[in-house]
Amino acid sequence: MNRISKVLFALSLSLLCLNLVATTEAKDRPNVIVILVDDMGFSDIGCYGSEIPTPNLDALAKNGVHFTQFYNTGRCSPTRASLLTGHYPHQAGMGHLDGLAVPGHPGYQAKIADSSVTMAEVLQQAGYFTAITGKWHLGFNRGCTPQSRGFSRSLNLARGGIFFSSQGGSKGGARLYLNGEEKPLDDPTFNPPWYGTNLWTEWGLKFIDEALDEEKPFFLYLAHCAPHFPLMAPQEEIDKFRGKYLTGWNRLREQRYQKQLEIGLLEDQWGKSRVPKNTPMWRNVPEEKRDRFDHIMSIYAAMISTMDQSVGTLVEGLKDRNVLNNTLILFLSDNGGNAESGPDGRYEGKNPGGPKSNVFLGQNWATLNNTPFRKFKHYVHEGGIATPLIAHWPQGIAKEQVGQRNHQPSHLIDIMATVVDYTEAAYPTEWNGHAIEPMEGISLRPVLEGSSLDREQPLFFNHEENRAVRQGKWKIVSLRNQPWELYDMEADRTELHDLAEQHPERVEQMAALYDAWAERTHVFPASPELFGKKKPKKKNKKQN
Structure with a gap:
């Protein structure tokens, strides 16, 4: 085998090896x-x-x-x-x-x-x-x-x-x-x-x-x-x-x-x-x-x-x-x-x-x-x-x-x-x-x-002005134009016992996180032309 042939053979072998590696990597990826x-x-x-x-x-x-x-x-x-x-x-x-x-x-x-x-x-x-x-x-x-x-x-x-x-x-x-x-x-x-x-x-x-x-x-x-x-x-x-x-x-x-x-x-x-x-x-x-x-x-x-x-x-x-x-x-x-x-x-x-x-x-x-x-x-x-x-x-x-x-x-x-x-x-x-x-x-x-x-970050939700934040075991959630409700999801994941009145400071803290998230991610306030117009209710009210 002359020198040129040896070089071409070595180059072909290298390319073959690279191709095999690439194929193996492709097969290994899920x-x-x-x-x-x-x-x-x-x-x-x-x-x-x-x-x-x-x-x-x-x-x-x-x-x-x-x-x-x-x-x-x-x-x-x-x-x-x-x-x-x-x-x-x-x-x-x-x-x-x-x-x-x-x-x-x-x-x-x-x-x-x-x-x-x-x-x-x-x-x-x-x-x-x-x-x-x-x-x-x-x-x-x-x-x-x-x-x-x-x-x-x-x-x-x-x-x-x-x-x-x-x-x-x-x-x-x-x-x-x-x-x-x-x-x-x-x-x-x-x-x-x-x-x-x-x-x-x-x-x-x-x-x-x-x-x-x-x-x-x-x-x-x-x-x-x-x-x-x-x-x-x-x-x-x-x-x-x-x-x-x-x-x-x-x-x-x-x-x-x-x-x-x-x-x-x-x-x-x-x-x-x-x-x-x-x-x-x-x-x-x-x-x-x-x-x-x-x-x-x-x-x-x-x-x-x-x-x-x-x-x-x-x-x-x-x-x-x-x-x-x-x-x-x-x-x-x-x-x-x-x-x-x-x-x-x-x-x-x-x-x-x-x-x-x-x-x-x-x-x-x-x-x-x-x-x-x-x-x-x-x-x-x-x-x-x-x-x-x-x-x-x-x-x-x-x-x-x-x-x-x-x-x-x-x-x-x-x-x-x-x-x-x-x-x-x-x-x-x-x-x-x-x-x-x-x-x-x-x-x-x-x-x-x-x-x-x-x-590190809470999970956030908004659809048609229904809102929620999940932070650890706590969740605040509200129906559109309604006050925030607060639930301990470890004790009450089915959302039966609203704790907002017992923990107003936690509601306030999580609501502030929601507001910052809503501004950052292009959620805009309640819009009458989108979802209809309702007057906010002043008191928390249990919902079915």
């Missing part, structure tokens, strides 16, 4: 899947107290870590923005839904702010294959699309509300977006007829196959529409639950509460929150209405069950592809159970639960969803913001933590920090010519490795 469900309450899956069978999610919890005090923002678009950016919602430009923009107010841009960067953008620049399936709801009509915010592949709805390919079709106007291209629901690409929950999972696995073909680690954001209204599910799934809810919400709520106590999810001394005054006792519900209520809840249960089955399909797909062990799966909900449409919900259209119907759960059943907490979606009492969080990662979670519950307060803002920590991605200070605000959260790595979180 894949990340975030599964977000829509309008699911705290107690709606088996390992959090539900009677609805969810064996696949229960298995993830049994073989992972599940959190008992994890918080979302109490509403759809704000949660999605916070989850993807690691910022508080107003800070990320999404103080409300993506249809409500207030000119001149950076907290209400109805799209992700330029001062925020998404998890997909951070991971894409770190060499990850990034994909989304499902609901976007982050300013699609304002040019904020999955493609513009870091997703390599996407099959998404602009907002949601679609479950069957027959809801719209070629003539109906409803559209899917495949990698940014509009397609009718019944496009042959999607092999109709389909049910949305299954479609998102099927295409999530298709995108994972692309990532594996490219030998890249992947990030999949699987954003289910279920169990958001309109409540729709395959008829054979609904039929499995018919008659099981004739027991009524009162008895089922007590059964969920007792199960939560038995499995160690709750403390005995907390008690169970009161049912709202306009939710009747089941024994007082007329016989002719009971079948309707049973049907509504059966549809909802079928949506939860089908979603769980899709999680099983996803996990089996990861096993078949030999990537489950090094995939961090996170499962959570965007807000608490939804009481919109009043106590009784809605029950409209042909064949309720089918593609031509309009069914809402209603407050009566939402009190069951959020067992044992007060309030619902929109609010920042525990019923609005407490969500299950399940973390599963066979290769990454310490053995002694497997199957454990973690009771340390955590928040959506922590997910970006956790993912950046584990993937060793670089979080930028500038993106596309815009200064990027620092991450607000902290990594949850200590939890998965068996240590305590070192959180």
Whole structure:
């Protein structure tokens, strides 16, 4: 071999070694899947107290870590923005839904702010294959699309509300977006007829196959529409639950509460929150209405069950592809159970639960969803913001933590920090010519490795002028235009005993923290044109 040949051979060998190192590093970095469900309450899956069978999610919890005090923002678009950016919602430009923009107010841009960067953008620049399936709801009509915010592949709805390919079709106007291209629901690409929950999972696995073909680690954001209204599910799934809810919400709520106590999810001394005054006792519900209520809840249960089955399909797909062990799966909900449409919900259209119907759960059943907490979606009492969080990662979670519950307060803002920590991605200070605000959260790595979180800052909440601060064991919370309430969350997480009058100095101190945070993160004062005008009440008043 002459000298030139030796040099070329050595150079080729060096490049091969570098490529092998890079490939090894890529394989060592975890894949990340975030599964977000829509309008699911705290107690709606088996390992959090539900009677609805969810064996696949229960298995993830049994073989992972599940959190008992994890918080979302109490509403759809704000949660999605916070989850993807690691910022508080107003800070990320999404103080409300993506249809409500207030000119001149950076907290209400109805799209992700330029001062925020998404998890997909951070991971894409770190060499990850990034994909989304499902609901976007982050300013699609304002040019904020999955493609513009870091997703390599996407099959998404602009907002949601679609479950069957027959809801719209070629003539109906409803559209899917495949990698940014509009397609009718019944496009042959999607092999109709389909049910949305299954479609998102099927295409999530298709995108994972692309990532594996490219030998890249992947990030999949699987954003289910279920169990958001309109409540729709395959008829054979609904039929499995018919008659099981004739027991009524009162008895089922007590059964969920007792199960939560038995499995160690709750403390005995907390008690169970009161049912709202306009939710009747089941024994007082007329016989002719009971079948309707049973049907509504059966549809909802079928949506939860089908979603769980899709999680099983996803996990089996990861096993078949030999990537489950090094995939961090996170499962959570965007807000608490939804009481919109009043106590009784809605029950409209042909064949309720089918593609031509309009069914809402209603407050009566939402009190069951959020067992044992007060309030619902929109609010920042525990019923609005407490969500299950399940973390599963066979290769990454310490053995002694497997199957454990973690009771340390955590928040959506922590997910970006956790993912950046584990993937060793670089979080930028500038993106596309815009200064990027620092991450607000902290990594949850200590939890998965068996240590305590070192959180220096409180957790803050604001939605529609409902406000809260969680600082250690203390929480102040108020309904819009109402005085602050104070709760000791170690002794009273169900918020039954307001201590504001006993500890006015603590309320004042925490309220000052809230005011400083609200100013810093672009939360602006109560706005009549946004949320209506109400006169503040002078005295603390117990709320249902």
